Amino acid sequence: MASKKFTKLIVYLIFAILVLMPLFVIFMLAISKTWSYPSLWPKWVDWGYYFRFLFTSKEIQSSLFSSLELAVGTVVLTIVIAYPTAMALAYYDFRGKKLLNVLVYLPLIIPSIALLTNMDFIMIKYGLNGTFFGVVSVHTLFCLPYAIKLLYDNLILWKDKYEVASRNLGASTLQTFFKVTVPMNKSGLQGAVMMTYIVSMTQYLATLLIGDGNYLTLSVRMFPFTTSGKYRMAAVYGITFMLVTLIPLYLIDVWVTHKGRKIA
Amino acid sequence: MRGKKLIALLAFLLPLLVLGGCSNKSDDSKGSEMPTSYKTALKEAKGKTVTFYGYGGSDTQNRWVDDVVTPMMKDKGIKVKRVPMNIEDILKKLTNEKEANKKSGNIDVVWINGENFYTAKKLSLLSGNLDNSLIPNMKTYISGSDPDAKSDMGTKINNMEVPFGNAQLVMIGSKQMFNGDYPTSSEKLLSWAKENPGKLTYVAPPDFTGSAFIRNIIYETVGFDAINKAPATKAGVYKAIKPSLDYLNELKPYLWQEGKTYPKTSAQMDKMFADHQIAMTFSYNQMYAATQRADGKFTDDAQTFVFDKGTVGNYSYLAVPKTSDNKAAAAVLINTMLSKKAQTERLKAKYGSSIPPYSGSKVPASITNELNGQAKENNTLTMNELSKKRVPEVSAKKIPIIEDLWKEHVLNAD
Numbered sequence: 001m002a003s004k005k006f007t008k009l010i011v012y013l014i015f016a017i018l019v020l021m022p023l024f025v026i027f028m029l030a031i032s033k034t035w036s037y038p039s040l041w042p043k044w045v046d047w048g049y050y051f052r053f054l055f056t057s058k059e060i061q062s063s064l065f066s067s068l069e070l071a072v073g074t075v076v077l078t079i080v081i082a083y084p085t086a087m088a089l090a091y092y093d094f095r096g097k098k099l100l101n102v103l104v105y106l107p108l109i110i111p112s113i114a115l116l117t118n119m120d121f122i123m124i125k126y127g128l129n130g131t132f133f134g135v136v137s138v139h140t141l142f143c144l145p146y147a148i149k150l151l152y153d154n155l156i157l158w159k160d161k162y163e164v165a166s167r168n169l170g171a172s173t174l175q176t177f178f179k180v181t182v183p184m185n186k187s188g189l190q191g192a193v194m195m196t197y198i199v200s201m202t203q204y205l206a207t208l209l210i211g212d213g214n215y216l217t218l219s220v221r222m223f224p225f226t227t228s229g230k231y232r233m234a235a236v237y238g239i240t241f242m243l244v245t246l247i248p249l250y251l252i253d254v255w256v257t258h259k260g261r262k263i264a
Numbered sequence: 265m266r267g268k269k270l271i272a273l274l275a276f277l278l279p280l281l282v283l284g285g286c287s288n289k290s291d292d293s294k295g296s297e298m299p300t301s302y303k304t305a306l307k308e309a310k311g312k313t314v315t316f317y318g319y320g321g322s323d324t325q326n327r328w329v330d331d332v333v334t335p336m337m338k339d340k341g342i343k344v345k346r347v348p349m350n351i352e353d354i355l356k357k358l359t360n361e362k363e364a365n366k367k368s369g370n371i372d373v374v375w376i377n378g379e380n381f382y383t384a385k386k387l388s389l390l391s392g393n394l395d396n397s398l399i400p401n402m403k404t405y406i407s408g409s410d411p412d413a414k415s416d417m418g419t420k421i422n423n424m425e426v427p428f429g430n431a432q433l434v435m436i437g438s439k440q441m442f443n444g445d446y447p448t449s450s451e452k453l454l455s456w457a458k459e460n461p462g463k464l465t466y467v468a469p470p471d472f473t474g475s476a477f478i479r480n481i482i483y484e485t486v487g488f489d490a491i492n493k494a495p496a497t498k499a500g501v502y503k504a505i506k507p508s509l510d511y512l513n514e515l516k517p518y519l520w521q522e523g524k525t526y527p528k529t530s531a532q533m534d535k536m537f538a539d540h541q542i543a544m545t546f547s548y549n550q551m552y553a554a555t556q557r558a559d560g561k562f563t564d565d566a567q568t569f570v571f572d573k574g575t576v577g578n579y580s581y582l583a584v585p586k587t588s589d590n591k592a593a594a595a596v597l598i599n600t601m602l603s604k605k606a607q608t609e610r611l612k613a614k615y616g617s618s619i620p621p622y623s624g625s626k627v628p629a630s631i632t633n634e635l636n637g638q639a640k641e642n643n644t645l646t647m648n649e650l651s652k653k654r655v656p657e658v659s660a661k662k663i664p665i666i667e668d669l670w671k672e673h674v675l676n677a678d
Binding site: 117120121124125129130205208209212213214216220221223224225227230231233 | 315317319320321323345347348349350353356357360361363364366369370371529531
């Protein structure tokens with residue numbers, strides 16, 4: 001018993017060190033005034049710095065808005081495409097299913113820089129460059145593999161047995177989808193929405209290239225600071241980034257779980 | 265069930281159809297024409313928004329654009345939008361637009377220099393006509409015979425670029441570690457390193473400053489002429505800089521970590537310097553030690569010096585892509601950035617203390633005084649001292665070759 005508890009403690013400790021330590025460093029960077037080797041703690045902590053920067057910087061506020069705008073658009077488009085695809089993959093056998101399975105992962109397999117350069121070319125050709133739809137569809141491209149995989153893994157658990165039953169009892173296709181498929185698949189949907197949201201928020205080059213400078217998101221603003229070693233500035237952006245990622249994720253989580261309970 | 269299968273597949277294909285539907289909507293409108301005089305440019309540009317694309321990792325530079333240049337442009341009725349984008353990505357974007365045969369784009373003014381200008385010019389991405397009549401401040405402050413107004417690292421400018429900032433490599437040494445006796449030549453540097461092993465290093469190229477330091481060592485060991493005259497081939501450059509590579513290899517075992525690894529960014533090196541792990545760092549900004557002191561990162565211990573034989577200096581430039589939709593506003597922005605008012609503000613520490621790109625004989629007295637006053641106050645080098653110790657850049661084509669040779673013969677020597 002005691003040893004089991006001990007192992008558990010070790011696991012938690014490793015987890016804490018791996019995940020929380022870097023987070024803690026970012027947090028300290030955002031509020032520290034001077035922090036240099038070899039002192040373990042910052043010599044001077046300034047809590048106001050973060051908030052002053054957040055509320056006086058027009059940049060951070062406008063980029064926050066573009067980030068959210070794109071993320072929401074991407075979530076909608078991704079789910080609209082990923083849901084039917086995941087259902088098709090999970091429920092039916094058809095010609096080229098294996099191929100589709102591979103195709104789904106293609107955006108992650110091809111080096112993103114090559115993919116993006118060509119996407120940019122295509123987008124310019126189609127006149128979608130710099131438009132909301134253009135940027136969202138490229139974000140979607142990178143989100144689809146995650147979303148489809150998460151939905152698929154969940155849908156495959158029961159296959160379409162319950163849908164068939166529901167249709168058999170006289171429910172329409174739409175009713176079946178919203179009253180049976182979605183509720184039963186809620187954890188998959190939740191995962192897909194969250195993953196899509198995160199992936200969209202973290203897109204840097206895609207937003208910059210396809211967005212044509214119209215969408216200066218948090219990642220776009222943050223990236224130059226991290227590469228040029230302005231760690232304090234980067235940390236301020238980083239904290240904001242985490243907040244706007246975590247808070248909506250929590251809300252989505254609450255919403256989805258709550259909705260699920262009501263139906264169950 | 266067949267029908268459902270079909271619907272599922274159709275739903276999957278729908279977005280592709282939407283994409284396909286837009287296929288013939290390619291952009292046929294032409295990019296705007298470059299106005300012929302500043303007056304017409306000013307008139308045409310009213311009410312427009314001009315975009316400024318450039319490196320976004322310098323907060324002082326960003327602040328200068330946002331707090332100084334943008335309000336000045338607003339007074340002229342023009343909005344400025346600053347887009348932080350690395351020059352490689354800007355060039356990628358411009359190349360894509362060209363390949364897609366797009367005639368008008370969103371990028372109006374680009375911050376560029378050296379090898380990137382060489383690439384952009386070769387691909388004919390830039391528009392010309394940035395001459396004295398269009399940019400009056402160029403006429404006022406930059407003399408036509410200034411070599412830096414004629415060519416950018418060996419690439420002829422042909423009115424495609426306007427100088428926008430002036431940079432020169434300076435060394436920043438720790439007073440305490442060097443005991444006040446700074447290594448102002450490569451020989452002194454080597455002998456100091458032998459006495460104090462592990463206390464020096466440099467940023468690995470292709471970092472901007474690290475690459476400049478290596479070029480500076482080349483000037484020290486074989487001289488500017490040797491590298492300047494060498495043919496721009498790997499063999500030619502290797503033959504010319506062999507003594508320099510030997511020097512760097514001799515220095516190597518006495519470097520930090522015995523030269524097995526190098527800091528990857530200048531930020532990392534600055535941090536090591538601030539922590540007194542190493543005795544020297546470099547910067548492309550003569551006031552860097554002062555601005556870092558003001559930020560609380562360096563102490564009074566950080567002192568600026570240059571090599572007796574001089575250090576590499578180069579300019580940064582502004583250019584207008586061919587596809588710019590707003591060439592008139594772009595010209596006004598360039599002229600505004602070059603104005604005395606904007607450049608005087610830029611001397612302030614909070615805007616990065618950059619030296620104006622003005623030609624020696626045309627620098628307004630107020631700017632010279634301000635610079636010398638700052639130099640005295642911060643105990644750094646005056647503009648006069650710096651310009652005397654300035655050596656030109658090598659041709660942009662040779663820089664990647666030098667970086668390759670360093671990697672091959674110094675980094676991976678054993």
